[in-house]
Structure formats: structure tokens, C-alpha cells
Amino acid sequence: MTDTRPAQPAPAGRFITIEGIDGAGKSSHVDAIAQRWTARGLVVVRTREPGGTALAETLRGLVLEQAMDPLTEALLVFAARRDHTEQVIRPALARGAVVLCDRYTDATFAYQGGGRGFDLAVLAQLEQWVQQGLQPDLTLWFDLPSELAAQRRGAARAPDRFEREQLAFFDAVRAGYARRAAADPQRVRRLDASGTPEQVAQGWQAVLASLGW
Ligand SMILES: Nc1ncnc2c1ncn2[C@@H]1O[C@H](COP(=O)(O)OP(=O)(O)O)[C@@H](O)[C@H]1O
Numbered sequence: 001m002t003d004t005r006p007a008q009p010a011p012a013g014r015f016i017t018i019e020g021i022d023g024a025g026k027s028s029h030v031d032a033i034a035q036r037w038t039a040r041g042l043v044v045v046r047t048r049e050p051g052g053t054a055l056a057e058t059l060r061g062l063v064l065e066q067a068m069d070p071l072t073e074a075l076l077v078f079a080a081r082r083d084h085t086e087q088v089i090r091p092a093l094a095r096g097a098v099v100l101c102d103r104y105t106d107a108t109f110a111y112q113g114g115g116r117g118f119d120l121a122v123l124a125q126l127e128q129w130v131q132q133g134l135q136p137d138l139t140l141w142f143d144l145p146s147e148l149a150a151q152r153r154g155a156a157r158a159p160d161r162f163e164r165e166q167l168a169f170f171d172a173v174r175a176g177y178a179r180r181a182a183a184d185p186q187r188v189r190r191l192d193a194s195g196t197p198e199q200v201a202q203g204w205q206a207v208l209a210s211l212g213w
């Protein structure tokens with residue numbers, strides 16, 4: 001069935017997402033990325049997926065800890081996304097804020113599509129129904145080999161249901177991100193996340209500078 005509802009009007013703010021396999025280094029850079037705009041007096045709304053609202057955080061707890069089949073998993077991350085998008089992201093963009101979101105739909109194509117092997121055409125339909133044409137203006141993809149990410153994750157934190165997966169799963173997730181980047185290279189910018197923190201920071205700074213952000 002074709003979804004014929006019109007896309008909602010383009011929002012005024014800026015929507016930036018951060019992506020990568022677990023242990024890629026996203027959390028280590030998000031404060032500095034946000035500061036780039038707060039230093040100029042812009043309002044930055046920092047949020048994450050799955051999560052960002054009370055309902056979506058409840059769904060996050062289920063997705064990260066409960067065993068479930070791939071369709072249930074895909075529906076739950078999109079249900080969380082719908083609530084988050086409508087309650088937080090669209091209103092913030094309409095107010096002119098910078099929305100900086102730790103993961104969004106590229107993670108679904110990477111983890112559920114790549115990692116779990118779930119049908120990409122179904123994910124694309126859900127994406128359309130849930131987002132009604134809304135896409136990030138920019139996605140910073142922290143990319144590095146799965147082995148290196150696993151070493152970085154180490155034993156520092158109790159692994160959730162995804163972090164307990166084997167290297168082959170993360171190789172497939174990474175390939176899922178690469179497909180999304182190839183399909184939309186203007187939006188999804190790959191960063192080499194295998195270097196030192198300083199080198200990685202230079203990478204995202206160069207991308208933002210090239211956009212005049
Ligand atoms: N460039 C880097 N080089 C080496 N270790 C790093 C680098 N960036 C982050 N780390 C470390 O790797 C681990 C995972 O980083 P984190 O930022 O939590 O990743 P993510 O949020 O993508 O899962 C942390 O212990 C962090 O200190």
C-alpha cells in the first residue's frame with residue numbers, strides 16, 4: 001500500500017545524528033560537538049535513540065534487555081522513534097534548535113537490517129510511515145573495524161543484548177551503515193574513528209567547517 005499523506009513542512013532548525021557500531025567513540029565526542037553550537041548561543045537539544053521520551057525510554061529498556069524476534073525488535077525501535085520524533089524532535093526543530101541525536105534510523109538499517117538481516121524494504125516502509133519525510137540534515141558516522149570497537153568496549157561496562165553479539169554481527173552492522181552512506185553521501189559523512197581522539201575530532205570538525213556549521 002502506498003502512503004499518500006503529504007510530507008510535513010521542512011523544519012526551521014537543524015537535525016544532526018551521530019552513528020556507529022558500539023564502541024566507535026560517539027559518546028566521547030558528543031559534548032564537544034554540542035559545544036560547537038552552544039558556544040555561539042544556539043540552543044542544542046541533546047537526545048538519543050531508542051529513547052528521548054518517557055515512553056521511548058521504556059521501550060529502550062525492553063529492546064536492550066529482552067529476547068525478541070527481529071520484527072518485534074524493528075517495530076519497537078520505530079514505535080520509540082515515532083513518539084520521540086513527534087514529542088521532541090519536530091517541536092525542537094520548529095523552535096529553531098539544533099537537535100543532536102545519538103543514533104536515529106540509520107541505526108535501524110544497520111542493526112536490524114544489517115545485523116539481524118531484517119527486510120530492508122519493510123524498514124523503508126516503516127521509515128516513511130514514522131517520519132513522514134523527516135531526515136537528519138547531517139549524520140556523522142564514526143566508522144572503525146569491529147575488532148577495534150570490541151577492544152575499546154572491553155570489559156568496562158555490562159554489555160547489553162547488542163553488545164553481547166559476536167564480531168560477525170558488528171561486521172554486518174558496519175556494512176549496513178556503509179550502504180546507508182553510499183545511498184545518501186551528502187547527508188551521511190563517514191569519519192575514520194580508528195585514530196586518536198584528536199584525529200577523530202579533526203575529522204568531524206572538518207566536516208562541520210566544510211558546511212559552514
Ligand atoms: N579515539 C579513541 N581511541 C582510543 N579509545 C577511544 C577513542 N575514542 C573513545 N575511546 C574509548 O573507547 C571506549 C568506547 O567509546 P565510547 O565513546 O563510549 O563509544 P560509543 O559511544 O560509540 O559506544 C571508551 O572507553 C572510550 O574512552
Ligand SMILES: Cc1cn([C@H]2C[C@H](O)[C@@H](COP(=O)(O)OP(=O)(O)O)O2)c(=O)[nH]c1=O
Nearest residue numbers: 022049050077103104107108111112162163
Ligand atoms: C536507534 C537504534 C539503536 N539500536 C541499538 C544500537 C545499540 O547497541 C543500542 C543502544 O545504543 P547506544 O545508545 O549507543 O548504547 P550505549 O548507551 O550502550 O552507548 O541500541 C538498534 O538496534 N536499532 C536502533 O534503531
